[in-house]
Amino acid sequence: MDNCHKAGIGVILDWVPAHFPKDAHGLGLFDGTHLYEHADPRQGEHRDWGTYIFNYGRNEVRNFLIANALFWFDLYHIDGLRVDAVASMLYLDYSREPGQWIPNCFGGRENLEAIAFLKRFNEISYERFPGIMTIAEESTAWPGVSRPVYLGGLGFGFKWNMGWMHDFLGYMSLDPIYRSHHQGSITFSLLYAFHEHFILVLSHDEVVHGKRALLDKMPGDTWQKFANLRMFYALMWAHPGKKLLFQGGEFGQWGEWRHNQSLDWHLTQTPLHAGLRRLVQHLNHLYKTYPAFYELDDTHEGFEWIDFHDSNNSVVAFLRKSADGQTIVFVMNATPVVRGGYRIGVPRAGYYREILNTDADVYGGGNIGNYGGIPSDAIPWQGRGHSIQIELPPLGFVGFLLEETMKKIGR
Secondary structure, rough: HHHHOOOOOOEEEEEEOEEOOOOOOOOOOOOOOOOOHHHHHHHHEEEOEEEOEEEEOOOOHHHHHHHHHHHHHHHOOOOEEEEHHHHHHHOOOOOOOOOOOOOOOOOOOOOOOHHHHHHHHHHHHHHOOOOOOOEEOOOOOOOOOOOOOOOOOOOEEEEEEEEHHHHHHHHHHHOOHHHHHHHHHHOOOHHHHOOOOOOEEEEHHHHHHOOOOOHOOOOOOOOHHHHHHHHHHHHHHHOOEEEEOOOOOOOOOOOOOOOOOOOOOOHOOOHHHHHHHEEEEEEEEHHHHOOOHHOOOHHHEEEEEOOOOOOOOOEEEEEEEEEOOOOOEEEOOOOOEEEEEEEEEEOOOOOOEEEOOOOOOOHOOOOOOOEEEEEEEOOOEEEEEEEEEEEOOOOOOEEEHHHHHHHHOOO
């Protein structure tokens, strides 16, 4: 781990306190009794997965699990733990029909012992090792997953935004002709984006078991598939929340991920795959360079809609803002139609420099853009006193930054 850190690489482990296997050499029936697990299968087994569930009501079991977490932080100096299947820990009736689970002492379906364990795990982890992160893979609307324990939350640092993942992948897999009827799939996430400290996640779970690789999920011919994925990545980077992209996605792996074989690295030598990889590289550079991409991404102050009503054209436009007022205008055109002279309302007068265009030829696009930037007009539009008239590339995503804010950071 220390060598990774010297190379500037952080390390986050996948940690699984939610269940454990029934293998004879494991913890199940460890001393011939149900030591680590409940004896009643309604409490002690995940039938769907064929695994046992830890008995979080026992002090010894909780101590064993927390000690294991601290072990990774202490001896291996890891930077964080991603906690698997948190939803299955929180609910006693998780993936169970009536009669297959036992209510808690108050008659509810919440697993009170597991909740207490998760809170204590987060408290002691952050107390002993400040600067680490804990991440919950939690797919429900449980409140306060990433809120501190002393404020009534579970105490995690971040929560996976699995709702965003499902909505966006569903939207992107649609033929563009149908996207106008599903505009809400790309706007709904902003209704709850600031309820938690979210991570926008495209993990291994999305590219295994017949789900197909990200590139293969995209509609259209080969060029359109790449254009769709470039647009999707840019929207992901501009959307509030931290980012997670699984290996192979950065250059457009065609096949699903398999744990027993290498990625298809040879694809990076072909133009469209190399262009996609270059876009991800540049998105990371923009993300690190401009605070509007990452500051205030867990609060309403960092985001503002310009327009999300143009479903007929499948266009959305919004602002991202930093703490010191840096503002970026983002616009997406989710159809394969060039939209020339498209007018967008902007916050104030100035020169809007184009810092992002997924249709640039360097990424494999058709190079339809705005010649590096465009001055605003004193034409009121979309409730704003000034506006810009831009060229929207097909299946494209563009970003504009006021030149005066660029001068602040030496650009």
